[in-house]
Amino acid sequence: MHGKPRYSAFVPAWLRGFVVTWLCGFVTAGAVAQPPAVPPERVALTGARIIPVVGAPIASGTVLVERGKIAAVGPEVEIPYDARVFDVSGKFVMPGMIDVHTARGLDIPNESRPVTPHLDVADALDPSQLFFEDCLRLGITAVHVIPANNTVIGGLGRVVRPIGLTVGEMTIAEGEFLKIAITPRRGFDRMLQMATLRETFLELDDYLARVAEKRYEDKLKEEDKQIDVGPDEARKRGRDLVRAEDVDDQHRNLLRLCGGQVRVAGGPGPKLFQPLGAFVYCGNAMDIALAVRLAKDHAFFDRTVLVLGGECHKAVAELKQAARPVVLPGDLTYRATDPLTGEVHETFVPKKIFDAGLLFALVPGPDDSYAERMLNYQAAQCVRYGVPRDEALRAITLNPAKMLGLDGRLGSIEPGKDAHLVVFSGDPLDFSSVVEQVFIDGIPAYDRAKDVRLQRLLSPGTSDSTAKPE
Amino acid sequence: MSAGHTSSASRRGALACAVLMLGTFGVAAWDVPAARGQARSSAGRAIQAAAYVNEQGQMVAGGLLLIEGESIAQIGGDREASEAGDVPVDVYPGAVLSPGLIDCHSALAAAGDLSEREHALQPHVNARDAFDRYSHQLRLALVAGVTTFALAPDDRNLVGGRIAICQTAGPDGWPRVLSDAGPLKLSLSVDVYRPEREPTSRSGALGMLREAIETARAGVPQDDPLTAFAAGALPGFIAAPSGADVLACLQLGQEYGVRLVPIHTRDARRVSELASGQIAGVVVGPLDFSAGQRATEAAALFARHGTPVAIAGGLPAAPADSLRIGAALAARSGLAPAAARRAITAAAAELLGVGDRIGVLRAGYQADVVVFSADPLDLRARVLAVYVAGRRVFVADGGPQSGDVP
């Protein structure tokens, strides 16, 4: 498929090989036992209390996995003789959770230049990061890693599973989304941010016009003809001649964002690329309108996911009107201080978004620590403040899958889907339940009993009874 | 020798009790030979206007004010100018007479810094010594109607020293120190904390203050500002911008019976009710046009719960008319007009401890009068003339219709 961005764009192949080998050294030294690369033919989880997310829960049933895909699910499933059976009686099985927007897993979350659509997180993903290990521990089986909010146009994200020794092995789907920030990074100017965005797209038009002109001239040259028209006409005539390889790295992703179709001098040219979507960060309520306007102007509105800041719930009417999927802030409660009374008014954001009927996804809490990153706890909070249980569970599984366009593969326990399964010791929305096992594409990827790091954290004290304070 | 001693013998007698109470007046330096030559006789004079601001701060129709020497002899009602007798009369048709405006916390005419920062406790410092009577700022304040201001040590010391009450003009025409025995200045603001000296924190600041009070109480009673303050005899103006600072003032008052007046207070929302009856008063401001609603409504909230409120002007960095701007802002945020007028005159004088001499137009009080073209709260009103201690020290173009102009 031409035009697909390659994460290797800037790294020569030999060096890539070197880097990967080098990384492997770290990974094998990691605490979690690395899974075998090839999944078992058939895996069966029996006696489970299944939360399929789509459809009614099953009090006791079996999930049968064949070659990494879910083959059957139900109370009565015939288990083939060669299946590797995991007895998970009394435990809860739910689809793997999806972290739909994170910059964790990257070394530095943002490039320091404002406009970097040509970047791809694949070049920075470090499979040996503890973050991915923690994902397994937390039952997160798919992570959409994408640049953070501090660049105007960030770069391409990628959906990865938290296992694998190389980025290629981790990849679930190549990047389909660019990161755009409407809210400037702190200390930067908001008006300038919008001006930069507008000018970036204007510059793309200029660039394509020049490419078209060049193509027309080249064509004439090839045919050994003389140039016969002025630049404007040449651009029109060259419009249809633009080929994918003419578009440079800097502009390719921008063009894909705008639909992948060349538009020069007011007319459509050939469609060169598959379109890209955008994760658009709106830190404040006022940004929603700007984001919608920008996305509509440049024809990526239908592929836009809005990443919301805490205050955005104020613009719920606009969000409802836009009817685009939204990623909620990690801090689910928004607190505003009344400037007059000094009192704090609190709003529980997911409830408001749910009431507006929007498709929403939850992301882990705002903090870096392990305890803050439990997606199931985020869902439990939603239930605490009145979001129905099913909807809360969807917000960490199926909804993010839908946003990423992967709902055919991820997000629920249904036959035919990728076998991303999490076994909880109890109800996932109960904080005291823990992740016991994780299956990714049928691979038993995590087992709490074999989690070296966790076991160490839970080990009895090494206090030496002979040591004395004095 | 002080400026006060140049007045008549009877005046001296009338002031005797004030002198006793307030300690010594200015020093010899205030006696300026050049000015003495211009000293007027004690012959009376009269000012006539359409209305005046009475002791309650209300505007009352009819304003004939008789001055005798440095004092007001009579003020009142519907009298005719002819009743003034055989004295020159300054007539200001349609004008309003107001007591001279009083800025109860300012740095006007300060020669250099207003804080000694070697140590956070500087009770013996007196702002009188920083008063530069030749400062050009004084005239700017005077023509805006400010006749009296409290020259206060700034907010950078926990105990900054003694506030001096100064006037932008005196009976001899020169600015003077009216009293160098004003309240003690204290501060809880962030400016107190410095890396090279104690305290660096609030617990340190309040702890030091407690220790200072306790030490002063434990010692032999002496003529010492801190001893007087600790004994509850001398009020303290304490920079307390936040609500929590006001709470700390209430706490200290409760613990030791000290009389604290929170100043620069910008937040009254949750403390104005608690402060009711607990403090002698509160000083709000300075307020400028960019002050938020929370700051401008503080005066009204304190006043609603019965705490006397004064408004500070913040001269000289603020514009000369900042006192009136502050009062107008407070009035628009709910302070009653009468209270707003008092906040820049009588209430300020009372909090400064000179409420028995200046601040209101009453017989026997010093004749500090500002003639406004309309209500002093109305920012459209202009200052037509200013009298200090009976002497006209400023008159605007198109001033009085009769009488003499110096």
Added chain:
Amino acid sequence: MRPVAILDATLLIGDGRTMERGGVLFSDGKITGVGENVQASFLARKIVGQGRFVTPGLIDVGGSVALRFQFGGNAATANAADGFDRYAEDEIRAAWRDGVTTVCIPARTGSGVGGVGAVIRLLPRGQVDEVVLKREVALCAGLGLSGWPGPLSRARQAEDLRRRFHAAREYREAQEDYADSLKEYEEKLAERAKQANSGQGKPGAGGVGPGRGTAEQKDEKAAGKNEKKDELKKPAEPAQDRAAEMLLRVLDGELRLWVEAHDPAEVAALLDLAEELNVALVIEGATGAHLLADRLAGLRVPVVLTAAPTPLAYGPGPERYAVAGDAAELRRAGVQVFFGSGRLTGGAPPPAESVSGDSAAAPRLALRAARAAGAGFDADTALAAMTGSAARLLGVERQIGRLEPGLQADLVVWSGHPLAPGACVERVFIAGREVYHAEGAWPEGDE
């Protein structure tokens, strides 16, 4: 929407006129009638305005209400409307409380060109299109306002501004040169095409004929190329510079140049610049501008008075030039004077909101005007400067600014004369909707 009638009030029309005991009618967001005996239909909601004053909504010429401002970038293409936070309800309400319904937000900056200012209507949660009354008012710049955190020479700033305009002119010349040469080029192309058409078989015309020898062809090609290069060279298009184009719009008189400066020396430098470039200038801030009143009047430069910003460095700040009488003095000299609230929250120093917790600073426009009136400025002119004249300055006089049938029903009901001491805003209507109602306002008519 039910029509509304405010009856028996004193109307301050907005152009300096006063109408005692008049009435205002409005419906569907527009004023339908103003006069001493307007007839309200029986359907209308009637508000008795006895003793009250009605003004058009005040216009804060040069404010920063709900502007999410950081250090401005040096970007002429930025637009202040992008920085207006429609959801900053606290700030907007604070403005209503002061009778302000419209704000002109300049795209301010520390120094250099900050962007294009916009006129914003303080509609509650309005759509972007309704809120932005005029998107491009003036190209805004700042002079002498940076210096923190890193000091910049103030002397350089005026010169930089001047150079930018000169660079813009050069850019235009380059563009025009390009256009000329492009035209020439295209004409030649057309001519050649004609020649090629007419002399189809002419040898050496560079046409491609089939069946030529390869060597010959190569030679000919090379020759033809050389020939082509000699005779027909495509002119090089200069890189597009949108910032320069914006500056050119100022030079062409399409946009005003709106500069914030707080120092007479800088005002003087600006006047020199305006004279040199022949641009329409507005000076905002203008602390100390009264010292140059005659020059300002001569050049017909309007002045928007805002408070001097918090000084950016130790030492005497621009406030040393601030006098209460500046408005009056400027007016006497014939300068058009307007009032703005300036940078309410202050742009430059690190945000203090965590310290004071008081972000609801209000414009206080009426009091600012009252103060100017106290120093000799005509009160009626002051009122007009906040309403009708301001609208004219901003080019929105066909929509707002006066109590006149056909205009937007943005109006304010005051408990007294807006400049009087105790006057409070009792009601605010924007586009005919009552957006603010003070607690404890008087009882209504036949509601």
Added chain:
Amino acid sequence: MTRGRIARSAIVGLLAALPFATADEHAESVVLVIQAGRVHTLTGEAIDGGAVIIRDGRIEAVGRDLSIPAGARVIARPTAVVTPGLIDACCTVDPEIPQQASGWPFENWRPSFWQWMARQAAHDADDPDHVCGSACGLPHDAGPLALAAATMSELTWGEQSSEVTPHRLVIDSVNLLSNDFRRLLRGGVTTVYVSADSANVIGGRGTILKTGGPLRERTVRRADAVKATIGGDPSRRGLPNFLPPYYGPPPTFLTRRPTTRMGVEWVFRKAFYDTLRARKGLKIYGADMPPPQALPVLQQVLDGDVPLRIQARMQHDIFTALRLAAEFNLSFALEEATEAYRCLPQLKAAGVPVIFGPLYMDAKGFRGRTDEVRQPRLNTPRQLADAGIEFALTAQELRDEEGLVRQAMFAVQNGLTPEQALRAITATPAGLLGLADEVGVVSPGAAADLVVWSAEPLAATSRPLLVLINGRVVLEEAN
């Protein structure tokens, strides 16, 4: 054990408390009855379908079949669960950040360099956009200026003029108007002990506060335990004093701190040593003398009249604390105690109660930047319980969704039973604060500090519906 002493000082403290104590016009002579699905009394078994009767701010009766007094206001929440108000025995409350008094008019309007630096640091620390560790807050190698600045104004609020400041009161630095109290209330926390921060070797005296109710009734005890810190914090928060003179700001208090653990320990020992000398009437001398005002307080600590808390995170610091305490015959409670699991027998033997927390796998904030949190264990609470050591859980600066309840949930996830966890945030901290049977339990005679939860308090899906302090409803969920 310290219990008796603490209780004694509690009485003294209670008498000296109440900063705004005036006539008790606020006492309501109202009878309130709360009926709920379950009541965790903490004195015995949970009562299903029970009721609590409250009179005059105190609990009058609790049980299943109580007769409801006539005229009582009845709050019936048949599915709800009642617990005592939670107690955080080592809470950090927003310190009162002093304000610039006069704002613009005076020349000192400008935020000081220190404030500016600290604000930058604080902003960096909580910038949500920076998601990688290296960009967060002050890095380990941040310039000494930045560290000192952080120390000066915002990141610490303890008095910095001396290393030994037991005569300073934490309550003076607490902003009673802070919204933090409301956030605590929303987490069901009704009583907090605010400890001095760890910037001094011997810091100020902590305070016990209620989180709601009228301001004048908030203070339970103004001056409580003295806090000491063993470990790297006091030296980390200072400015290393070996800098060449041109490198740092002018000499400040910050440059004369101990720079090593040896120094910290020396300052601690010297303070008590000098106190003992002073008691004997001997002259005290030498470097690092405690300020004279500190001596009487330290004397009281030695006498056991003022309780002592020691914060120590690492094993060897805990051992040092035990050693120092033994040296001066001090009893104390251990704060934070990250590596308590490595000193269980010693703690048990010394009878030292532990106020443990917060529980973390990766520490963050200031704590994360120290080198003392490399070896946390998630199941330390469980191990403390198994070892029979008296312990309370604390969330310290964490609030809201991450607050005290979350700490308890986290402890349950890692092995503690729900009953033990609930006890560790109610009855046990109450006992450690000398407020046993006053708060932390639902039993007759106790203050009516209650939380009515929508479900079992340690379920992730439950929330407080109603919070009462002294029988007064201070937080009620709007329906």
